Amino acid sequence: MNRSEARQEIDRLIAAEDAPAAARALVELWAHEASPSAGAFVVAGFEQLRPHLKLLPYRLAILRSFTVEPMVPLLRAAAFCAGIDLAVHVADFNAHVQAMMDPGSTLYGFSPDAVILAVQTRDVAPDLWDDFSALSGDQNQAASTRVKGEFRDWVHAFRKNSAAHLILHNLEQPRQPSRGVLDAQPGDSQRAAIEQINRELRAIASEHRGVYILDYDALVARHGRLSWHDERKWLTVRLPIAARNLHHLVGEWLRCLHPLTGKVARALVVDLDNTLWGGVIGEDGMAGIRLGTEYPGAAFQALQRALLDLHHRGILLAICSKNNADDALEALEKHPGMLLKRSHFAAIRINWSDKSQNLREIADELSIGVDALALLDDNPVERQQVRTTLPAVFVIDLPADPMEFAHVVGDCPVFERLTLSAEDQRRGAMYQAQREREQLEQGITSREDFYRSLQQEAEIAPLAKATLARVAQLTNKTNQFNLTTRRYTEQQISDLVASPGWNCFSLRVQDRFGDNGVVGVAILRQQGTTSEIDTFLLSCRVIGRTVETAFLAFLADHARGKGAGRLQGWFLPTRKNAPARDFYSSHGFTAAHQNGDGTLWTLDLGEKPLAVPEWIRLHVLNGDQ
Amino acid sequence: MAAPLSDRVRRIVADVLDVSVASISPDSSPETVDTWDSVHHLNLVLALEQEFGLQFEPEEIDQMKDMQRILAILGSKVPQG
Numbered sequence: 073m074n075r076s077e078a079r080q081e082i083d084r085l086i087a088a089e090d091a092p093a094a095a096r097a098l099v100e101l102w103a104h105e106a107s108p109s110a111g112a113f114v115v116a117g118f119e120q121l122r123p124h125l126k127l128l129p130y131r132l133a134i135l136r137s138f139t140v141e142p143m144v145p146l147l148r149a150a151a152f153c154a155g156i157d158l159a160v161h162v163a164d165f166n167a168h169v170q171a172m173m174d175p176g177s178t179l180y181g182f183s184p185d186a187v188i189l190a191v192q193t194r195d196v197a198p199d200l201w202d203d204f205s206a207l208s209g210d211q212n213q214a215a216s217t218r219v220k221g222e223f224r225d226w227v228h229a230f231r232k233n234s235a236a237h238l239i240l241h242n243l244e245q246p247r248q249p250s251r252g253v254l255d256a257q258p259g260d261s262q263r264a265a266i267e268q269i270n271r272e273l274r275a276i277a278s279e280h281r282g283v284y285i286l287d288y289d290a291l292v293a294r295h296g297r298l299s300w301h302d303e304r305k306w307l308t309v310r311l312p313i314a315a316r317n318l319h320h321l322v323g324e325w326l327r328c329l330h331p332l333t334g335k336v337a338r339a340l341v342v343d344l345d346n347t348l349w350g351g352v353i354g355e356d357g358m359a360g361i362r363l364g365t366e367y368p369g370a371a372f373q374a375l376q377r378a379l380l381d382l383h384h385r386g387i388l389l390a391i392c393s394k395n396n397a398d399d400a401l402e403a404l405e406k407h408p409g410m411l412l413k414r415s416h417f418a419a420i421r422i423n424w425s426d427k428s429q430n431l432r433e434i435a436d437e438l439s440i441g442v443d444a445l446a447l448l449d450d451n452p453v454e455r456q457q458v459r460t461t462l463p464a465v466f467v468i469d470l471p472a473d474p475m476e477f478a479h480v481v482g483d484c485p486v487f488e489r490l491t492l493s494a495e496d497q498r499r500g501a502m503y504q505a506q507r508e509r510e511q512l513e514q515g516i517t518s519r520e521d522f523y524r525s526l527q528q529e530a531e532i533a534p535l536a537k538a539t540l541a542r543v544a545q546l547t548n549k550t551n552q553f554n555l556t557t558r559r560y561t562e563q564q565i566s567d568l569v570a571s572p573g574w575n576c577f578s579l580r581v582q583d584r585f586g587d588n589g590v591v592g593v594a595i596l597r598q599q600g601t602t603s604e605i606d607t608f609l610l611s612c613r614v615i616g617r618t619v620e621t622a623f624l625a626f627l628a629d630h631a632r633g634k635g636a637g638r639l640q641g642w643f644l645p646t647r648k649n650a651p652a653r654d655f656y657s658s659h660g661f662t663a664a665h666q667n668g669d670g671t672l673w674t675l676d677l678g679e680k681p682l683a684v685p686e687w688i689r690l691h692v693l694n695g696d697q
Numbered sequence: 698m699a700a701p702l703s704d705r706v707r708r709i710v711a712d713v714l715d716v717s718v719a720s721i722s723p724d725s726s727p728e729t730v731d732t733w734d735s736v737h738h739l740n741l742v743l744a745l746e747q748e749f750g751l752q753f754e755p756e757e758i759d760q761m762k763d764m765q766r767i768l769a770i771l772g773s774k775v776p777q778g
Binding site: 074075076079107108109110112113116139141142145302304307308309311314315316318 | 708754
């Protein structure tokens, strides 16, 4: 099908009101043709389909010192294809200072979820960019200090006025330093002056919640400083970036938006033959498959290294392969070229069953939805089958050349993260411990005996600086055991607990197999003699182990201690939170009120206290609140 | 084989301006097409640059004010045959 025919077919599907098929065709068109004209067509198509699709609305503001308008349709097209309906507000040229400093600015009036500050070195530091050779050492230092102070003031003002995420472009280096090779020698350096500002931007980001750096300088360098720009367009229409590079910047914006919108994969399922190694283990045998430090096996080691990077980023790895299990496991455990070990995989399906069925089972085993899975498979037929039967799975298109595999994985925006908690880094190991727990459970007949054998210790603490990031993360990604599914940013949680009557607690659980980390959050709001549970959630890692009872018993005690006579909480049903449906009724609460959103449950605190299960040791900490 | 130059250009103009290919004539210009404003004109220039792998001179961009002149300028820059 040529490009005109592809468009006609999509127009036909839209006219026929076949929204899912039209959306699939638009995604496919964009995958083959990420051009400005295709971008406009894809946006127009999705805008017609919008009422019939489940898209995540998200509001993005761009503050800029150069023309970004041509990138907006590209960004919106890419976002639509990722399931995000992006509303974009572009501020006037060089209006970023006023927009951030003035609480009444149109920026804040737009109520953005995220804001990008895209300013260029030549605009915020024209002296360092144009006149560096003429500056004395003191003037150079003064210029850096001025720019650093400006950024600091802007971000500070922004945080006072908005809880939105803020993405700061760092400053690019010139194509050629104005002093030539002298710039690299000891003494004053243009490059060092700009680097100094970029270091300061990282420091500023570390001092504020929800402030992130987009490494614009590295982006320009990656695509080639010499060919990045279009100087004529800069001088005529204030667009510094060449037409062929616009989609690279859009791609980088999208890599930030994926983690911010939660459109991320939490597990990557990989195939084995011709993916993790070259060749077919069942036919070529241990000695025949290509995997090692030399060409061509090095391509597969590079891919394995990329997968290890994901593992350390907290993304679970799983195997789904059509193979004889004995052959494949032998290669996995004994081949000297394997960088990945069996213990790196949280779930393994090596059989001849249908791939989609295996993927569903893997999602269940990992307690995540299939929409949190990504698939890496060299076989286009398998990929197509999964795309059709499980459209929620993120299917990675692998090129024919294995030397490209590692780069393709590195380019996937669904694996991007903007923050990393200690839990993320240990997640793979924690899933291994979970498998051992389940084996223990299978050997024990009574539930109570199982609970006792776990030797659980629950530690409850008021919100602390060290747990804030994890607490916010849990409110955003916990879907199953979540009574109200209210999503909060770090900033919003900090603001809540600073308000009178509000308290936030985290729950950490350890057992004989290890530390599960922070796995529960409760937010409590007291008004008069009523204490309301605003948020109560538990990571799926610890569902069904009665720690929720201990956590609730603590909340009841806490509320009683603050003079409350009644504890109440809403259950707001969603598509995913059935595991939490009976939580209040099974703990003695009675239904007091019902509306279209859910049910309000209450508990009279004058009656006998809720008991902490005898098999859980409870520790209550005083935090730094 | 690639489609003739004018067909490729008409499709790009239709995409960028969100109008049907059939509605584009040699006389189409910012005066006759509602969506053809300055932002869309820049988008159109960039779309053509990327499609044909070239860069227009600022003077050429100023002259590209209707379909006929866009085709003439492109024709002088794109090898055909």
